[in-house]
Amino acid sequence: MTDELATLPASAPLIDVRHLSKSFGESMVLRDISFSVYKGDVLTIIGPSGGGKSTLLRCVTHLETVSGGTILIGGDAMVRDGVYAEKKALRRICLRMGLVFQNFNLFPHFSVLRNITEAQIHVLRRTSAEARATAMGLLEKMGLAQKANAYPCELSGGQQQRVSIARALALDPDILFFDEPTSALDPELTGEILRVIRALAAVHMTMVIVTHEMAFARDVSDRTLFIDGGLIIEDAPSRQLFDAPLQNRTKAFLSRMTNE
Amino acid sequence: MDWLATFLHAPWLPQLLEGTGVTLQLFCWTLVLSIPLSIPIALGRMSKFWPLRQLVNVYLLVIRGTPLMLQLIFVFFAPYYLSVYLVKLGLLSTPLQTPDRFTAAVFAFVINYAAYFSEIFRGGIESIPKGQYEAGQVLGFTRPQVFFRIVLPQVVKRVIPASANEVITLVKDTALAQVLGVLEVFTLAKKSASSNVSVMPLIAAGIIYFILNWVVSWAFIRIEKKLDYYR
Ligand SMILES: Nc1ncnc2c1ncn2[C@@H]1O[C@H](COP(=O)(O)OP(=O)(O)OP(=O)(O)O)[C@@H](O)[C@H]1O
Ligand SMILES: [Mg+2]
Numbered sequence: 001m002t003d004e005l006a007t008l009p010a011s012a013p014l015i016d017v018r019h020l021s022k023s024f025g026e027s028m029v030l031r032d033i034s035f036s037v038y039k040g041d042v043l044t045i046i047g048p049s050g051g052g053k054s055t056l057l058r059c060v061t062h063l064e065t066v067s068g069g070t071i072l073i074g075g076d077a078m079v080r081d082g083v084y085a086e087k088k089a090l091r092r093i094c095l096r097m098g099l100v101f102q103n104f105n106l107f108p109h110f111s112v113l114r115n116i117t118e119a120q121i122h123v124l125r126r127t128s129a130e131a132r133a134t135a136m137g138l139l140e141k142m143g144l145a146q147k148a149n150a151y152p153c154e155l156s157g158g159q160q161q162r163v164s165i166a167r168a169l170a171l172d173p174d175i176l177f178f179d180e181p182t183s184a185l186d187p188e189l190t191g192e193i194l195r196v197i198r199a200l201a202a203v204h205m206t207m208v209i210v211t212h213e214m215a216f217a218r219d220v221s222d223r224t225l226f227i228d229g230g231l232i233i234e235d236a237p238s239r240q241l242f243d244a245p246l247q248n249r250t251k252a253f254l255s256r257m258t259n260e
Numbered sequence: 261m262d263w264l265a266t267f268l269h270a271p272w273l274p275q276l277l278e279g280t281g282v283t284l285q286l287f288c289w290t291l292v293l294s295i296p297l298s299i300p301i302a303l304g305r306m307s308k309f310w311p312l313r314q315l316v317n318v319y320l321l322v323i324r325g326t327p328l329m330l331q332l333i334f335v336f337f338a339p340y341y342l343s344v345y346l347v348k349l350g351l352l353s354t355p356l357q358t359p360d361r362f363t364a365a366v367f368a369f370v371i372n373y374a375a376y377f378s379e380i381f382r383g384g385i386e387s388i389p390k391g392q393y394e395a396g397q398v399l400g401f402t403r404p405q406v407f408f409r410i411v412l413p414q415v416v417k418r419v420i421p422a423s424a425n426e427v428i429t430l431v432k433d434t435a436l437a438q439v440l441g442v443l444e445v446f447t448l449a450k451k452s453a454s455s456n457v458s459v460m461p462l463i464a465a466g467i468i469y470f471i472l473n474w475v476v477s478w479a480f481i482r483i484e485k486k487l488d489y490y491r
Contacts, residue, residue, distance in 0.1 A: 063394055095400045105395035108490045109413050118409065123400035153491040164395075171399065 012075055014039045014175060014206055015060065020069035022052075022059055022230075029055050030230045033069070037175070037223075040204035044217035044238065047227035048253060053210045056227065057179050060208070061099045062090070073097065074174060095123070098168030102180040104160045106152040106167070112139070113148040116167045124171060131170070138166040142196065158189035165196055176200070178209040194220075214257050218242040226250045272452035272461050279445035280468050286362070286434045286444060287472075290369040291427065297370065298377035299412075305382055316378075323375040328368070329436050335368040336361065336440050365437040373430060380422045384415035417487045424480040431472050445469075 013036035022030040030052045037043045045053045058064040060071055068082040078085055078093045085093065107115050113135055120131035139145045142162040152160055161181060168176055178197070182190035194216050200207060201220050211217050217224055217238060224241045226234040226249070234241055234250045245251045267273070304316040323331070336358060343356040359367070388411050396406035435446035449465035452458075 061398060063397065091400070094398075097398075099398045101391060101395065103391060105389075105391035107392065107395070107410055109417070119399035119401060122405060122409065151490045167399070 013037055013072075014041075014074055015208070016070075016072040016075075017060065018070040018072075020056075020059060020071065021067045022055055022064060023067050028230060030059070033227075033230075033232055035225060035232065035235055037206060037208060039174075039206055041223065042201050042205075042207045042209065042221040043223050043225065044221040045208065045210045045225045045227060046212070046214070046217060046253075047225075047233075051228045052230040053227055054179050057099070057177050057208065057210055061097050061177055062094050063099075095171065096174040098171060098173035098176045100161070100165055100168055100176065100178045100181050103184045104152075104157075104164045106160055106164055108152050111149050111151055112144065112155070112163050115152070115163060116170045119167070120170050134170050135166070138169055139163075141199075142166050156189060157185045158192045161185065161193050162196060165193075175206045175208065178207065178211070180210050180212065182211070182213060212257070214242065214254070226253065228253070267460070267464070270460065270464075272448075272456060273464065275448050275452065276445060276461060276464055276468070279443055279448035282362070282442065283434050283444040283446075283468075283472075286365060286369065286437055286442070287431060289366045290373055290430060290434075293366070293370045294373040295377055297374040298381055301374055301378035302381040302385060305378065306385065320375050320379065323372055328372050328433060329439055331372055332365060332368040332436060332439055335359075335371070336364040361440045361442050365440050365442050369430070369433070369437075373426070376426055377423065380419045380426065381415060383422070384419040385411065387418055388414055417490075420480060420484050420487065424477065427476055427480070428473050431476060432469060435469075 015035075015037040017036065018034045020030060020033040021028065033056060035043070045056065047053055055064060059066050062078065065084070066079055066082065070080045071078045072080075073093045073096055076085070076089065076093050078090060084090060107118070110118060113132065116135035116138065117128065117131035120126045120134060121128055126134070136145060136148065139148055142165070144159060144162055144166070147155060147159065147163075152163065155163065161184075165176075165181075181197070182193050185193065190213065194213065197207070197209065197216075198220055209217070209221065219238075221238045224234075224236065224238040225232055226241065226245075226247070228249055234245060234247045236246070241250065242254065245254060301316055301319075304312050305320070307313045307316075339356045340358045343352055343354075346352040347355050358364075392410055392414070393406055396410045397403075401409065434444055437444050438447040438450070441447065445465050445468055449461040452461035
């Protein structure tokens with residue numbers, strides 16, 4: 001995968017979304033969405049509830065089928081003008097992306113270790129020794145090495161979320177997506193997850209993060225998208241978007257968020 | 261302990277134990293065949309392809325809407341009578357033989373129990389959160405991998421209590437095989453009771469069923485405990 005990246009011109013975005021639209025039946029949830037993310041960049045997506053943030057993330061990670069538009073991942077078309085790549089290419093493209101869910105979605109019947117090794121072994125065909133070493137290395141970094149043999153139900157929410165981040169990272173994705181990774185956590189536990197994400201940003205992991213943590217978004221991300229009503233209202237460098245938003249809807253949303 | 265000695269030396273006891281063997285065979289074959297069969301049936305019932313879904317629906321309605329005893333008799337006699345009809349129509353040269361009694365009984369039990377097990381499995385499969393499938397998909401597992409590695413093991417844990425009831429019912433339902441003259445424990449107990457003019461064989465059969473179900477319950481408690489390591 002790194003080889004593919006090396007052949008990519010330095011100027012080409014790692015994620016390139018053009019004119020993406022998505023409807024559920026009659027209701028148009030995303031319209032004419034275009035944005036790009038460059039290698040090593042962090043993009044945050046903010047906006048009011050029901051605006052379409054999750055749906056956008058789910059479209060790009062292929063959990064939803066788009067209604068139209070183009071998604072290029074590392075220059076390869078996952079979908080072009082509404083037409084999806086053939087199955088094998090699609091699978092290869094999807095393997096370059098990892099997703100961390102709001103409610104973790106760990107596999108409850110597997111130990112922490114097996115949650116992280118299972119896909120390495122059965123998807124990437126790594127040996128179990130390799131998979132184990134990778135998993136233990138990640139758990140070490142997450143400060144959870146001593147929980148390797150525990151089951152998800154024995155962990156706190158923050159610990160479960162760290163395991164789910166490790167599970168995604170174990171497959172060496174080029175891009176990691178987060179859908180409100182701290183929203184299901186008690187307030188005192190959000191810090192540990194935000195620290196992990198900051199650490200990943202520091203080593204230039206390409207990330208797209210949907211979040212309601214405004215201060216965090218301003219701090220950690222290079223760019224921010226503000227989405228409302230299925231439209232990108234504003235797309236700007238994070239400092240600029242948070243400190244001097246251009247659009248009235250962005251201003252209104254930000255003042256509502258900071259007054260809460 | 262005189263009565264116990266009389267009981268253990270009763271002339272009909274060896275026969276009854278032999279019948280218990282037949283009952284156990286009927287029971288084991290039914291379980292071993294109907295449980296694996298019930299999973300594709302459950303998936304068919306949930307299929308997006310409506311003709312398949314409707315076909316499974318009709319099967320479930322018929323099986324659950326008619327007596328098991330009738331199904332046993334039907335499976336035994338139907339091949340002959342239906343083939344006679346086909347011969348008349350010139351579609352077949354000679355009528356089919358009636359099947360072996362034991363085989364017919366197993367067949368009917370499997371068809372019947374697969375229906376009930378499939379509904380239990382369907383409930384179990386539908387109870388697994390969508391997020392489990394999505395997490396599996398995002399990690400690159402193929403659809404069969406998601407089903408067999410992630411979903412099914414969790415389903416098994418959830419269907420254990422409902423399955424226990426079904427299996428206990430099966431132990432008792434094997435007695436229905438008497439309508440086909442299968443020499444299982446109940447058939448033999450009834451025969452011995454009338455030839456010896458005694459209720460003792462029937463009491464003995466009752467004790468045997470009771471013990472079998474005691475073992476079944478114990479086994480299920482063990483399985484439940486074993487799967488207790490998570491949530
Ligand atoms: N599977 C679906 N079927 C129909 N409508 C859907 C579906 N998923 C989402 N929607 C609708 O799409 C719109 C956008 O939803 P989405 O979950 O993307 O919003 P969001 O920005 O993530 O909101 P939140 O901040 O509450 O998570 C909502 O109006 C929602 O009702
Ligand atoms: Mg959302």
